[in-house]
Amino acid sequence: TPAQAQERDEFSVCWSIYAGWMPWAYADVEGVVDKWADEYGISIDVVQVNDYVQSINQFTSGNVDGCAMTNMDALTIPAASGVDSTALIVGDYSNGNDGIVLKGSDDLADIEGREVNLVQFSVSHYFLARALESVGLTERDIETVNTSDADIVGLFSSDTTEAVVTWNPQLNAIAEMPEGNVVYTSAEIPGEILDMMVVNTDTLAANPELGHALVGAWYEVMELIEADDEQALSIMADAAGTDLEGYRAQLDATYMYTDPAEAIELMQSPELLDTMERVAEFSFEHGLLGDMAPNASVVGIETPSGVFGDESNVQLRFDPSFTQAYLDAE
Amino acid sequence: MKRLINLTPSRGGRWLLGLLPFLLLAMLYISLSNARLAENPNDRLLPTPANMASTFYHLATAENARTGQIVLWADTFASLERIVIGVGISAFIGLIIGIVSGGLPILRAKLSPLVTVASLIPPMAILPILFIAFGTGEAAKIALIVIGVTPFLIRDLQGHALRLPDEQLIKAQTLGASSWQVLLRVLLPQLTPRLLNATRLALGTAWLFLIAAEAIAAQEGLGYRIFLVRRYLSMDIILPYVAWITLLAFLLDQLLAWVSRLAFPWYHSGEGDNA
Amino acid sequence: MKRLINLTPSRGGRWLLGLLPFLLLAMLYISLSNARLAENPNDRLLPTPANMASTFYHLATAENARTGQIVLWADTFASLERIVIGVGISAFIGLIIGIVSGGLPILRAKLSPLVTVASLIPPMAILPILFIAFGTGEAAKIALIVIGVTPFLIRDLQGHALRLPDEQLIKAQTLGASSWQVLLRVLLPQLTPRLLNATRLALGTAWLFLIAAEAIAAQEGLGYRIFLVRRYLSMDIILPYVAWITLLAFLLDQLLAWVSRLAFPWYHSGEGDNA
């Protein structure tokens, strides 16, 4: 929007609790973001929002300039609402962080006919659809129950719960329970569930310093993660409400792009475009692109390797240029 | 010119005056909505009234392809069923415990502190325990409503049982009533209309817990729909749903008031019109 | 042998009787907890009392490495601040609008329908809208409390303003009072103790909204902590927190009752001991 397109020097970005986004917690309390923002003569307020959906709503409604979210949510929420969004940083992909847990069976095929608790229409839903595909089932073979992510652990203890789809840290907590059998994880579909920092395209165009500062701060923390810095990891663990050991377990299931070059490579690869096409199709089938959407390509998605969908309505862009600039500066 | 406190609007004028703030709010909304949509035609935050109306019409008439149900009615029916059962159970428990603990001092001493403490516990915070005890299906949602509403009803009814003039209990005994008969023929009939009244007061809380319960785990229901579509900021669904819930709450409230006036004329004798 | 309704426990016995159900509950909990832990020593749902005590002690004494604060006190302080500010604002708005709309018929006609409708909207349903409208700062959380509580306070105070005997308003006017003076010297002082009373009733709802708000967007607070650790089913934190919230709610309630009795002895003259 024009208001956001103006040059400013005060910005805010938000994030919610998830293994791959805990670096933002560290970057915020330890002043890494402030340091990089100062360098570019701006200020960035990093806000933690307890509820993931709410954090995206904040971004879509224009209350914040950037928000940590997954590739699918970036497409179906802000982009589908007409907010031109840019994936500035691709931080990680889920490599086992999402999982399907069954009671009384360790075979995914046994999910047939069960009630499945999950956050409907989230990446979990997409992930579930992919899993079902792998055993030749469709969504018609199960029943989905919309469940708040925070309550899913407590719910699993109940005798009436048969299956859940969830992510970490809830997934670990459930897997630890005696009756919990993890039958399928996102490690089977690597590189499809991407966790990103998404910022408003117009704001970014008018204020490229915002992009540079965020990228700088992010990769400074990535170095600590790469070095397995215990103190930094402890702080992230604490913010996530767990301990060092618990947090490491979550990180094990997360493929962090600690090397910026790798992230650039992903963004430029044609596989990303394929993934996004699949996501767009899934979203269209579930009505997530809006009731009026005529087909899956109504919202244009642009990556360095090409555009999927309506080229005159590009609302989601993968932009490696800021990461590239950081790499060049190093 | 009369003093301000002595000025009363005429009967017709009262209606118009009452509509005034609603009109102002509606105008405010429309202008804000127009402003946002002019900036971004895809904006979902403040949809136009026409947009909301057509979405609502769609929800109220179109069959869902997968389930074959009409969304709005399925949601409404599911939610009403939960709230009626939940409030019904609460009312029953409230009446029994209220009468017994209000009427029998020896039981009151036992129960009062427990009820007081129970009414202070925020039920939302002990959800996991509820799931274990009641599963995750309808039972849990109804249990949440019951747990949220019953302590209030018990306390209200107990209070009213205590406020019944001692004279009546004594009189009943001089007419030969046993303890059981006093409870049955003096307390029960006098507390029943009060129960209806207390239930009306508690309905607001009941809706609250219903929506909270549906937000946590559900497959249909008014709260479910709102929390599902909030993901997509689909205000064109949320806002009509909120209006619809408000209307339902109002109708339920009026229904109870009407039943009470019809069934217990003596209870309502002392009332003026409460604006 | 006396009839059951005539049996009253002695003063000392009353205390003991009141403790009885708590003891029973505690015993029930311990046996259930033992049973679950015997099956699975890692079970988190029903931790042992010793486990809860040590966790709570840790939260109440150990400084957090990241923030340098003691978790329990930081949470408590944040939540209390929100609830006090939220309820304070509600009380203020409620008193002003309640007096003005209760005392001035011409304004009441304008405001009453709006207040009635507003009080019927379940705030939980508009929770998603609120956070979008107010952002995720303190304002939204306080706004949720205010929106949840104020309509009730306004209606209660308006009702009591209307129930003030007309005789008093007339008497004041025969003593030469202007409209303003009637509001200031007759309605205001008589509604203030009622406001305290209504605020006590509304506190339960306020806690509910506080916890709901903190669950969605907060970085500290009692509700935030419960929802944060709920992901790990850390009942050893949740249960003591629930007990702590209950205690705080009780103390706040008693504080208001005490202030009211102290400041407005005439208001409490008609009361017996309400069990």
Added chain:
Amino acid sequence: MSLLAAKRLEKHYGNHVVLENLNFSVEPGEFVTLVGASGCGKTTFLKMLLGTEAISKGSLTLDDQPIPNEPGPDRGVVFQKYSVFPHLTVLGNVMMADELHSSKLLGKSFGAAKRRAIEKAHARIDEVGLDQALDKYPHELSGGMQQRLAIAQALMMRPRMLLLDEPFGALDPGIRQDMHVLINRLWQEQQLTIFMITHDLKEAFELGTRLWVFDKTRHDPQAPEAYGATITYDLPISRDRPSEALKEKLQQGGLQTHTQETLL
């Protein structure tokens, strides 16, 4: 054998002595009117007769048995307010006693039992002149009609004793006069023993056969609660004697102090 007798009867609330040194015996058929300053313990005394307050010392016997420690159907009562059940019609209120008696479980009778109860109630209601208001609820009745109803209800059990605590205190003077006629008639017809508290000396003289004045005989200004009231005057009232003369005699005695207290 006297119906009711007290010996050195006392009533304390903690250290507060309300009544002390009460000695009397009352025969069946007497109409005792009780007067005394506000707060001197008249209602407390009536409550002891009812059985809702325990006696602290001494003895209070009914038919030479200690008085029961709770209300029962042998002692009817009418209070100044709240004597009737607001949720029952006139007929329902009066039938209540019969229904409680004939249906222990439900406290409500049906069929033939119900018809009998209605018939009996009708007779009582006629007696107090409420036959036009059978299906009205108490809130539709005037204060006087409510008190008549309370009396009809209390008499349904044919109690031996009727206890009245300022039954006409809230009524208008005209209606009051009417009630006097009624209570007097019922007392004579049904040979009741009546205890009536009143603040109206004239009423006390008009109705009673015996007047009790409650007052303190000892008073300690330092500890006003140390001594209680007792019956300072126990006067027979003859219906034939004009009450005026009696009144004067009383005033010459000690009732002035009492009257003054009543008037603050």
Added chain:
Amino acid sequence: MSLLAAKRLEKHYGNHVVLENLNFSVEPGEFVTLVGASGCGKTTFLKMLLGTEAISKGSLTLDDQPIPNEPGPDRGVVFQKYSVFPHLTVLGNVMMADELHSSKLLGKSFGAAKRRAIEKAHARIDEVGLDQALDKYPHELSGGMQQRLAIAQALMMRPRMLLLDEPFGALDPGIRQDMHVLINRLWQEQQLTIFMITHDLKEAFELGTRLWVFDKTRHDPQAPEAYGATITYDLPISRDRPSEALKEKLQQGGLQTHTQETLL
């Protein structure tokens, strides 16, 4: 010139005619007592004098001006209940009028003004004999003391007219007598014009200089609301004449119907 005058005054509520054809004129210093069956419109009449009910037809003039359409400090009032402010002490209640007058904004005075108000209030409180209860709240006072307080409060503004709606209706007979003495004294000392509604004929005769009986003269059994009450008797009462004689005369006339109605 008479203080108050009415010409063909009527009051309707919708189709319900409550009062009709009222014609009178009242001179300063009169003490008018109003009696009549319950619901015949006495309170409605008083409300018209107060200005809280509008007149429907005819004219009602105060000093030859139409009566103001709202209450004002020239017409004091005492109701049966709720006349005093429960949140103020005796002193606060009586000071109120003065404070409202001297501080338009806050309605509360401070410093010297406050001391003056207290002084004035003291004098009034002494007059009604409440000097021992200055700092008590109304709930700590007996019914009689509350009504005295209400009178003291009403007289603080030195109103020309005092309107009393069954002011002693809820009091015990003894206390009532006491209040009669008080109101009579104040009426004479301050040369008030008083209108007093009462249900007690004796009271009406004892206090008034003029008695108004409200009653219906026409009655349509099909439409009981079609005709209103009016002043059927307007009798001067002389203090010297024994009221008994008057009463009898009245009863020979038409008051029987009224009394009967009152007694239901």
